[in-house]
Amino acid sequence: MSKDQWLPRPPVEGTSQPPMELRPQATRFKAMALDRALWRVGVVGYGRLGQSLVSHLLTWGLKLGLELVFVRNRDPGQTAGSVPPYPQLQNLTDLGEKHPDLVVEVAHPKIICETGAQILRHADLLVGSPSALADQATEQQLLEASRRWNHAVFMARGTLWGSEDITKLDAAGGLQSLRVTIATHPDGFRLEGPLAAVQGSVPRTVLYEGTVRGLCPLTPRNSNTMAAAALAAPSLGFDRVIGVLVADLSLTDMHVVDVELSGPLGPTGRSFTVHTHRGNPAEPGAVTGSATVTAFRRSLLGCCQLPPRPGIHLC
Known part of the structure; x- marks a missing residue:
């Protein structure tokens, strides 16, 4: 392009x-x-x-x-x-x-x-x-x-999809967990610290799974969507919103963002859940998608x- x-x-x-x-x-x-x-x-x-x-x-x-x-x-x-x-x-x-x-x-x-x-x-x-x-x-x-x-x-x-809905649910006390997964080709990541030395030898490698606060310093340019999620859900924040970073060799021109959230258990013993899957077209190796x-x-x-x-x- x-x-x-x-x-x-x-x-x-x-x-x-x-x-x-x-x-x-x-x-x-x-x-x-x-x-x-x-x-x-x-x-x-x-x-x-x-x-x-x-x-x-x-x-x-x-x-x-x-x-x-x-x-x-x-x-x-x-x-x-x-x-x-x-x-x-x-x-x-x-x-x-x-x-x-x-x-x-x-x-x-x-x-x-x-x-x-x-x-x-x-x-x-x-x-x-x-x-x-x-x-x-x-x-x-x-x-x-x-x-x-x-x-x-x-x-x-x-690229955080549904941020307003997340904020409303959080304000109403209906948010129990929030998890954001970002997957793209390894060339699309700008990794720092320990993550910079990670070399994935398989088609799909989980580089990080943990708190967003812990991830942001390791890849500040690839974690902004996760940080936005932490800000959208202040009751969870950077320490309880989970970020997952995935290197996927098949995603040469795409950034994929999955947002998964759940609420507390209801009267039936089941939780309210939402899972969005978003593909963001991007030039090969680009940090920013279209x-x-x-x-x-x-x-x-x-x-x-x-x-x-x-x-x-x-x-």
Whole structure:
């Protein structure tokens, strides 16, 4: 698949309509734009997800009441030729000079751990790497900074299917267990620590099975869906939601996500159960699947519509 195939398409000649997935929100954003200045958005990270997001903002932002005010990438040369010079930010410490309303992180959990609290001093924050919150100190720092500066922390749900239903069930006391299994080709994993040395010699190898808190540091870029599940079910959290990572040699162009949950035993002695199985097409060796890109755009639009209240919110 070429780069042009996964980057957002430019407007079709003769039409000014945004892509289909953006149209339901367009009216609300146009109204918002009439009532106030454009919603100023900064993007940190310029990998596949960041490139798609930046291209979308440059193409459709003004129609949706959004303005791209900066792009920050570890390697400035990567944005050369594809991002106009004016929104590039050399140092993240200077982001306050751009006066963003929202900063979007699509880089690496380290960005949230190291600078998330500082970002909240200036703007709301949309986190594309929820696995950062497996670190309890980071979670506490974000909460404190959010309350101190009156800015919201939004967590992208990514490819987690049924996150709202999980949250509702959890709030009602009906969630007993939650298990998320992610399977893909070994080339699609970015493993760290002990997992990096694991070599699967069979077609399907379970690399990890245990708490999501224990998994996130070992594969921070492949555990974001599991982290979103832990955030969607606070009664279980990172220590009781189970994550399973599977290397499957047959999944050369697909990420498969299974979510299994159960409730407490009912009067009949049986539990309420749900099992969803989702296939997310992906380029060979890619960390980010195609459905993840679309889901993240929706998270961006969704958090801009929510009232900016302090705290951590799944979006």
